[in-house]
Amino acid sequence: MTAFGPFAPPPAPEFRTASDVYTYCTEFAARLSGMALEHEISALQLQKALGQIPDDRMGLRSKLKAKLVAGHLKRAAANCEAASMRITGAYLAMVSEAQQNESAERTAKAANAEAARAAKSDGKMTPNAALAAKIAKDY
Amino acid sequence: MSQDEGNAVMYTGAGVRQYCSEARTASRADAINLAEGYRELRKTLRPLLGWRRSHLVAWQLRYAAEHAKQASAHSGAAYISFLKHFQPEVFGRLPKGRRRYAGSRSDFFKR
Numbered sequence: 732m733t734a735f736g737p738f739a740p741p742p743a744p745e746f747r748t749a750s751d752v753y754t755y756c757t758e759f760a761a762r763l764s765g766m767a768l769e770h771e772i773s774a775l776q777l778q779k780a781l782g783q784i785p786d787d788r789m790g791l792r793s794k795l796k797a798k799l800v801a802g803h804l805k806r807a808a809a810n811c812e813a814a815s816m817r818i819t820g821a822y823l824a825m826v827s828e829a830q831q832n833e834s835a836e837r838t839a840k841a842a843n844a845e846a847a848r849a850a851k852s853d854g855k856m857t858p859n860a861a862l863a864a865k866i867a868k869d870y
Numbered sequence: 871m872s873q874d875e876g877n878a879v880m881y882t883g884a885g886v887r888q889y890c891s892e893a894r895t896a897s898r899a900d901a902i903n904l905a906e907g908y909r910e911l912r913k914t915l916r917p918l919l920g921w922r923r924s925h926l927v928a929w930q931l932r933y934a935a936e937h938a939k940q941a942s943a944h945s946g947a948a949y950i951s952f953l954k955h956f957q958p959e960v961f962g963r964l965p966k967g968r969r970r971y972a973g974s975r976s977d978f979f980k981r
Contacts, residue, residue, distance in 0.1 A: 734879045735892035741900055744907035746914045755907065759900075763938070766896065770941075773889060776880045781956060796955035803948035807893065807941040814904070814937035821911070821930035828923050 735769060738762050749829070756822035763815035770808035774801040842867040883957060890949035897942035904935035 742758045745751060781797035782790065842863035849863075879885040908931040915924035950969065953961040961969065 733892055734885060734889040735896060738896070741903045744903060744910045746911055752911065759904070759907075759934075763900065763934075766893075766941075770893070770945075773880055777886065777952075780881050781952075784956070800948060800951045800955060803944045803951055807897070807944035807948070810937045810941035810944065811897070814900070814934040814941070817930045817934035817937060818904075821927060821934070824927045824930060825915070828919055828927055832919065 736766075738765055749825070752825060753822060756818050760815045760818045763811045763818065767808045767811035767815065770804050770811060774804035774808065777801050777804065839867050883952075886952050887949055890945050890952075893945035894942050897938050897945060901935045901938035901942060904931050904938055908932040908935060 739758065739762055741762060742755045744755060746755070778797045778801035781800060782794040784790070784793040784797075786792045845863035846867055879889055908928050911931060912924055912928040915927055918924070919927070950961075950964075953964070954969070
C-alpha cells in the first residue's frame with residue numbers, strides 16, 4: 732500500500748480528436764483534485780499529530796513548528812487545485828475557440844453567397860454585397 | 871504497510887518521509903506530463919487555429935505544469951521542514967545544499 736494515493740495513472744498526452752482533449756483534461760483534473768484533497772487531509776493530520784509532542788512551553792512551540800511543517804503541505808494542496816483549474820480552463824478555452832471558428836466560417840460562407848448572388852443578378856454590387864465581399868475576403 | 875496502518879502514516883518519521891517522497895514523485899511526473907501535453911496540444915492545434923489562438927488554448931497547460939512543479943517542491947520542502955523542526959540530529963547530517971530555508975530563518979527557534 733502506498734502512503735500517497737492510490738490515484739489513477741496520468742493519461743498519455745495524445746490528441747487526435749476533440750474527445751481526446753476532453754478525456755485528457757477531465758482525467759487529469761480529477762487526479763489533481765484528488766491529490767489536493769489528500770494533501771489537505773494529510774496536512775491537518777500531521778499538524779494535529781506533531782502539535783501533541785510535549786515541550787517545555789506547554790506544547791506551544793510544538794504547535795507552532797507543526798503549523799510550519801503542515802503549511803508546506805497546504806501550499807502543495809493549493810498548487811494541485813490551481814493546476815486542476817488550469818487544466819479545466821484549457822478545455823474550456825478550446826471549446827470557446829472552436830465555437831468562434833465555427834461562427835467565423837458560417838459568416839464567411841453567408842458573405843460569399845451574398846456576393847455571388849449580387850454578381851449573378853446584375854454585375855453591380857450593392858453596398859451590402861460589397862461589405863459581404865469584404866468580410867469574405869477578410870476571413 | 872498493511873491496510874489498517876494506512877491512516878497512521880503521518881504518525882512516524884518514516885511515514886512522513888514515504889508520504890512526502892511519493893507525493894513529490896507523483897507531482898513531478900504530472901509536471902513533466904503536462905509540459906509534454908502543452909507541446910502536443912500546441913502542435914495539434916496550430917494548423918487548425920493558427921499560432922496565436924493555439925497558444926491561447928494551450929498555455930493553460932503550461933501554467934498547470936508550473937503549478938504541479940511547485941506542488942512537487944512543497945512536498946519535498948515539507949519533509950525537510952519536518953526534519954529541521956522535529957529531527958534536528960538528522961537535519962544536521964544533511965548536506966547544506968539540501969537544507970531548504972537554512973538562511974537567517976534557521977536559528978529562529980534557537981534561544
